[in-house]
Amino acid sequence: MNDSMRAQRFYADTGTVVVEDVAIPIAGPGEVLVKVAFCGICHSDLSLLDGTFPAELPVITQGHEASGTIAALGPDVSGWAVGDRVVVAAGRTCGTCAKCARGDAANCLSPSIMAFGYDGGWAEYTVAQAIGLTRIPDNVSLEHAAILADAVSTPFGAVVRTANVRVGESVGVWGVGGVGTHIVQLARLVGAAPIIAVDIKPAVLDRALDLGADYAFDARDPELISKIAAATDGENLNVSFDAVGVTTTFEQALAAVAVGGKLVGVGMSADTPSLGSTSDFNFGHRQVLGHLGYHNEDIGTLATLVSRGRLDLSRSISQIVPLDDVQRGIDMLKEPEGNPIRILVKP
Ligand SMILES: [Zn+2]
Ligand SMILES: [Zn+2]
Known part of the structure; x- marks a missing residue:
């Protein structure tokens, strides 16, 4: 594997969006490297761009609605294999607060949100906590899987x-x-x-x-x-x-x-x-x-509902743009043409 990848980067001081070469991140203990298949564009991504949500970091890769396949396992990860099809949770637990220490990670006292607190999925690869992954049934497309991380x-x-x-x-x-x-x-x-x-x-x-x-x-x-x-x-x-x-x-x-x-x-x-x-x-x-968000287990429930034909997402993906055209996707959501439900970025 090459050691660099294409990634969208938002520079908070100048308010600019660029797609550039960055180092492929390394999966740490309990983490996996995911090769991103699709990652949605959400109104909250626009809120970071227009300043409605304050920037937590001076530069960040956006996108918090990612599906893909596992490309590498970090240390201390079990139950997952390279090639597994997954949805990445849009947030991370701290692992050290009183709730996390008690095994109640769903109520973590200092969670971090993907694409705001750490790099997101508008990139060829993203690093995810193994604890936040959801396995995707074979009959659910990775396009539909991506939007299970937020839009659904x-x-x-x-x-x-x-x-x-x-x-x-x-x-x-x-x-x-x-x-x-x-x-x-x-x-x-x-x-x-x-x-x-x-x-x-x-x-x-x-x-x-x-x-x-x-x-x-x-x-x-x-x-x-x-x-x-x-x-x-x-x-x-x-x-x-x-x-x-x-x-x-x-x-x-x-x-x-x-x-x-x-x-x-x-x-x-x-x-x-x-x-x-x-x-x-x-x-x-x-x-x-x-209301905010969901529990990670809800992604698995939704994957089952899609897989079993109870929930039809066939109209939910309005358009797919290549990563290099992410700005065009952002503009399409900002000035909605054709009333998009979800626009996906494909790295
Ligand atoms: Zn969102
Ligand atoms: Zn915690």
Whole structure:
């Protein structure tokens, strides 16, 4: 193996993105070197580029949604072999905090996020903790495997863990792009009914209907909240998901929550929406819950659902760009043309 590789690098001081030759990283104890097959482009990657999320490191390789094959094993790794098809977890545990020391790595007190705290997957190779790998069944493509590391697993965490959506509950989803479409699909999978998609793009709303929504409403419709009430027999939503995270979507999603229901915030921005008066909020005994990420085991659950034909990701990959064209992929997500769900980088 050559000792250098192509990798995207983001320089925080100048705000520039380049693709250049860097040394292939070495897998340390408990780690593996993964030859990256595909790595998704996420809105949170854009948030580092535009400064919404502060840079943790002066220069970093971005991309936190990677699939590939194991190229080399570091010391003290068992149960894995060169050539195994894997998804790389988008975060690392510290291994030394009180939770990690007790074997409770899922609740690590100082986790580090891939592509923010350490180099990510927009490169030919990336180093991953063996403890964070998920094996991918042979009948699941590496394209679909890549997006299980965030674009599908973060919605899974929101629907199954944070919202704990139960069969027969009514669900609304504000913003049915990369994250929201998968929330619709997973809400359908767990038996939510009805499912209401809210967006401003007709093509995106049509797609949400194809993927399992029962209703699709325009967010700008002045009758939106009364239409949601009519669709839910006057009860409003048991669970609203805000996959956008701006003031208007958050406040609309909250306004449509039933008495005793919950709003789950998934999308993020610097906006500061209001909960309204404390009397309305408390009389309605509503809950507002922030959501982030997933548990690593959820990637394995999703791989099984895809492998067994329960979850169809055939529409989820909108485009694949070569690593040298990563800037074009970033631009396509920034100024969405053709309403992409996920764009992948192929090193
Ligand atoms: Zn992401
Ligand atoms: Zn820890």
